[in-house]
Amino acid sequence: MSWTPCRSTFLFLFAVTPWLGAEQERLTAKQMDDAIFIETVSTPTPSEFFLALGKQSQPNWNHILRPTLPVATSDREQIAMQLGMLVADGFMAIEAQNGQSVKNTTRDILILAKKLNVSQQIVARGQSISDFADTAQWRELREELDAMQNDIRLSLLEQKDSPLVVLASAGSWVRQIEMGSNILASGDKSVSTELLTQPDVASRILARVQNLPQNSQKSPLVQSLLSVLLTASSLMSETKSDLPASSVSKLVSTMAGFSHAVGGTDSKK
Amino acid sequence: MTAWISILFSLLASLLISSAVETASGLPNPSPLDWNSSDQSPRRLALEMAAGNAGEGYQIHDGFWSGALAKDAPVHIEVYLFAGNDYRFSAANVDFYSQLRLKIFDAWGFPVGNQYSGDSSCSAAGISVIQSGRYFIQLVMSEGDKADTCMVYSYK
Numbered sequence: 001m002s003w004t005p006c007r008s009t010f011l012f013l014f015a016v017t018p019w020l021g022a023e024q025e026r027l028t029a030k031q032m033d034d035a036i037f038i039e040t041v042s043t044p045t046p047s048e049f050f051l052a053l054g055k056q057s058q059p060n061w062n063h064i065l066r067p068t069l070p071v072a073t074s075d076r077e078q079i080a081m082q083l084g085m086l087v088a089d090g091f092m093a094i095e096a097q098n099g100q101s102v103k104n105t106t107r108d109i110l111i112l113a114k115k116l117n118v119s120q121q122i123v124a125r126g127q128s129i130s131d132f133a134d135t136a137q138w139r140e141l142r143e144e145l146d147a148m149q150n151d152i153r154l155s156l157l158e159q160k161d162s163p164l165v166v167l168a169s170a171g172s173w174v175r176q177i178e179m180g181s182n183i184l185a186s187g188d189k190s191v192s193t194e195l196l197t198q199p200d201v202a203s204r205i206l207a208r209v210q211n212l213p214q215n216s217q218k219s220p221l222v223q224s225l226l227s228v229l230l231t232a233s234s235l236m237s238e239t240k241s242d243l244p245a246s247s248v249s250k251l252v253s254t255m256a257g258f259s260h261a262v263g264g265t266d267s268k269k
Numbered sequence: 270m271t272a273w274i275s276i277l278f279s280l281l282a283s284l285l286i287s288s289a290v291e292t293a294s295g296l297p298n299p300s301p302l303d304w305n306s307s308d309q310s311p312r313r314l315a316l317e318m319a320a321g322n323a324g325e326g327y328q329i330h331d332g333f334w335s336g337a338l339a340k341d342a343p344v345h346i347e348v349y350l351f352a353g354n355d356y357r358f359s360a361a362n363v364d365f366y367s368q369l370r371l372k373i374f375d376a377w378g379f380p381v382g383n384q385y386s387g388d389s390s391c392s393a394a395g396i397s398v399i400q401s402g403r404y405f406i407q408l409v410m411s412e413g414d415k416a417d418t419c420m421v422y423s424y425k
Contacts, residue, residue, distance in 0.1 A: 027378035032376075041333065044350070048354060048424055052353040143331065150331045194352060200403050
């Protein structure tokens with residue numbers, strides 16, 4: 001491996017410098033308002049959410065896992081939302097350390113990606129995911145699925161399908177909140193509702209869906225999504241502390257109803 | 270004449286074989302993030318720093334910010350972090366004489382976390398998140414000319 005100044009600096013100056021003691025500068029409101037928001041950095045991934053959730057409650061992921069069943073449809077908006085949900089399912093299957101479920105989910109992602117003409121760019125990723133799942137390399141699987149999600153996003157942007165990127169991202173977030181609220185509603189007291197209370201993320205996603213072109217907004221499912229996001233945003237914004245049980249129940253029913261309408265879920269579990 | 274042709278053919282064949290062997294043995298390990306180790310881009314340098322955290326169990330997120338950073342013109346990037354997770358942010362540029370600093374601020378604008386490297390063309394900072402929510406990453410170049418800079422993050 002090459003010896004670069006960065007590497008040497010990092011090795012020799014790795015001593016942690018506590019931030020305390022440095023001059024305590026503070027960001028201004030304008031600096032925070034003007035901060036750059038980029039979807040690939042500023043929006044948390046399902047992997048980060050499930051990782052944090054797992055640390056708090058060690059849920060039985062295999063019990064919770066209800067893979068989205070892709071519904072045959074030619075509605076590209078619906079396919080994009082299904083795709084986002086499947087990506088979230090894939091991350092959950094990784095938390096469950098269920099290699100077969102990861103492989104099944106990846107296969108479904110590839111099928112949906114093909115319908116959106118972006119499967120060519122992710123075929124190799126699908127093979128890597130299958131290999132990592134066989135050898136139980138969970139950290140590598142997270143990175144590879146994350147990269148697959150990003151490749152789909154970039155390919156959709158390249159073919160001028162940015163509304164589908166927004167819908168896939170929204171589908172993924174809805175699925176995360178559905179699973180998180182399910183764990184809370186099941187009576188697990190170890191999970192803080194703080195993880196579920198994401199008003200900033202909800203309002204960002206809501207604004208992006210509201211700004212979709214008119215032809216995308218004609219889809220009844222996109223209208224349902226808007227309604228779901230409005231409900232979630234309102235529930236999450238109404239409290240500065242813990243979400244009350246009634247709000248958690250409302251989130252469960254709202255998100256689950258939408259998930260079922262978009263993709264259907266495996267009712268056998 | 271036939272002998273010369275034969276020698277030339279042998280030379281050519283051995284060159285081709287050795288080149289094929291070298292290519293096969295020199296193949297980089299498969300990386301989910303597809304960064305090329307011979308590339309001197311800011312992203313490659315930032316990813317190289319982030320990859321150093323893998324031994325501690327950090328996984329790299331496949332997303333990045335990149336842009337031109339000018340001296341004393343800080344850039345702020347919004348991120349959303351979850352309580353219970355540890356995050357490390359790494360930034361770099363290819364102007365090795367520049368001084369880059371990366372800092373983390375909370376939703377109220379106060380500095381938080383730890384800085385992991387001194388003033389150089391690359392910088393890193395980390396945080397163990399106690400409260401989920403919005404955070405801000407500040408990138409400042411205190412020395413050097415305007416340079417393309419990249420930031421990535423990893424988490425565990």
